[in-house]
Amino acid sequence: MSRRGHDEIRLLPDEFQRLRELFNKHCGLQFGPEARTSMERRLRERVVVLGLTSFSQYYEYLRYHSRGRAELDEALDVITVNETYFFREDYQLRALVTEIVPMLVRAGGGRGRLSIWSAGCSTGEEVYSIAIAARESGAAERCDVRIFGSDISRRCVVAARKGVYGASSFRATPPELRRRYFTERPDGFHVVDELRSLCQFGHLNLLDSSRAAVVGRVDVIFCRNVLIYLDEESRRRVIEIFYERLSPGGFLLLGHSESLLNVSTAFELVHLREDLVYRKPAATLRLGLAALAPERGDGGKGE
Ligand SMILES: C[S@@+](CC[C@H](N)C(=O)[O-])C[C@H]1O[C@@H](n2cnc3c(N)ncnc32)[C@H](O)[C@@H]1O
Structure with a gap:
C-alpha cells in the first residue's frame, strides 16, 4: 500500500471504542474522545507493519492472534505518555x-x-x-x-x-x-x-x-x-x-x-x-x- 494508502486507514468511532476498552481492561488506561486522532496516528504504523488493512483487523489480531499478547505490549509502547525528566518535582x-x-x-x-x-x-x-x-x-x-x-x-x-x-x-x-x-x-x-x-x-x-x-x-x-x-x-x-x-x-x-x-x-x-x-x-x-x-x-x- 502506498503512503497515501496508509493514511486512508482510519480509526472509526466504533473501532476506537473497542480498542480503548481493551486497553482499559488490561492496564486501567482511560482515553477520552479527544484521544481518537492521536491513537489513530500512533497505532496506524502497527496496523501497517502487521500487513493489516483496518483497525478492526488490528483489534481482532490483539484479541485472538497467537502473537496478540506480544502485540499488546507493542501498542502500549506507543500509546502510553512517557514524558519525564531528571529532578522533576x-x-x-x-x-x-x-x-x-x-x-x-x-x-x-x-x-x-x-x-x-x-x-x-x-x-x-x-x-x-x-x-x-x-x-x-x-x-x-x-x-x-x-x-x-x-x-x-x-x-x-x-x-x-x-x-x-x-x-x-x-x-x-x-x-x-x-x-x-x-x-x-x-x-x-x-x-x-x-x-x-x-x-x-x-x-x-x-x-x-x-x-x-x-x-x-x-x-x-x-x-x-x-x-x-x-x-x-x-x-x-x-x-x-x-x-x-x-x-x-x-x-x-x-x-x-x-x-x-x-x-x-x-x-x-x-x-x-x-x-x-x-x-x-x-x-x-x-x-x-x-x-x-x-x-x-x-x-x-x-x-
Ligand atoms: C508520564 S510518565 C511518568 C514518569 C515519571 N513517574 C514522572 O513523573 O516523570 C507515566 C508512565 O506510567 C506508565 N504507566 C501507565 N499505566 C501503567 C500501568 N498500568 N502499569 C505500569 N505503568 C504504567 C506509562 O508507561 C508511563 O511511562
Whole structure:
C-alpha cells in the first residue's frame, strides 16, 4: 500500500471504542474522545507493519492472534505518555532525603536498608534522580539504598536499563550534578556505575497484583504522574497494591496534581515542610482496606 494508502486507514468511532476498552481492561488506561486522532496516528504504523488493512483487523489480531499478547505490549509502547525528566518535582526529592529517610531510619533502628519503588518510572530519570539525591545527601552511605523502577512500556524499561540520555532529560538538572553522575559520549550522557549499582528495573503492569508481589516489601513508593491516566476503579486497585507492598510506616508520594481523594482512606496524610505525603499507618488496621473495593467479591485481589 502506498503512503497515501496508509493514511486512508482510519480509526472509526466504533473501532476506537473497542480498542480503548481493551486497553482499559488490561492496564486501567482511560482515553477520552479527544484521544481518537492521536491513537489513530500512533497505532496506524502497527496496523501497517502487521500487513493489516483496518483497525478492526488490528483489534481482532490483539484479541485472538497467537502473537496478540506480544502485540499488546507493542501498542502500549506507543500509546502510553512517557514524558519525564531528571529532578522533576524536585521538592519531593528534598522531602525524601531531609525528612522521610531520617524518619524511616529512626523507626527502623539498626535495620539499615531502604527500599524505594518508582512505579511508572518511564525511561528511568525518576529512579536515577532518587539515586542522586540519596548519594548527595549521604543517605546512600548511611544505609543500603535500593531503588526499583517499573513501567508497563517495555521500550521504556529497556531505555531505563541502558541509562543514556539526551539534553532534554536534563532541563531541570543542576550542571554540576550532570557532570558528577554522567559521562558524556557521542551518543548521549551515560549514567555512572556508582548510580547504576543502586538501581534495578523491571516490566510491570501496576494492575497485576500477583506480579507486583515480586517487588517485595518497600519503604517508599514514588508513583508520580501515572494515576492521572487511569480510571477510578483502576486507581483503587493500584493503591491497594501499594498498600500491600509498603512496610507499616512506609510512605507513598504522588505527583503534585494527584491525591487519594475518593480513592482510599487507608493512608494517613503527613505534612512535611515542602510536601504533603501519604503514610501507611505503623499499626496497620486491615479493616480500613475493606472500604476500597466493597463491590468486588474477590477480597480486592483483582483478576
Ligand atoms: C508520564 S510518565 C511518568 C514518569 C515519571 N513517574 C514522572 O513523573 O516523570 C507515566 C508512565 O506510567 C506508565 N504507566 C501507565 N499505566 C501503567 C500501568 N498500568 N502499569 C505500569 N505503568 C504504567 C506509562 O508507561 C508511563 O511511562
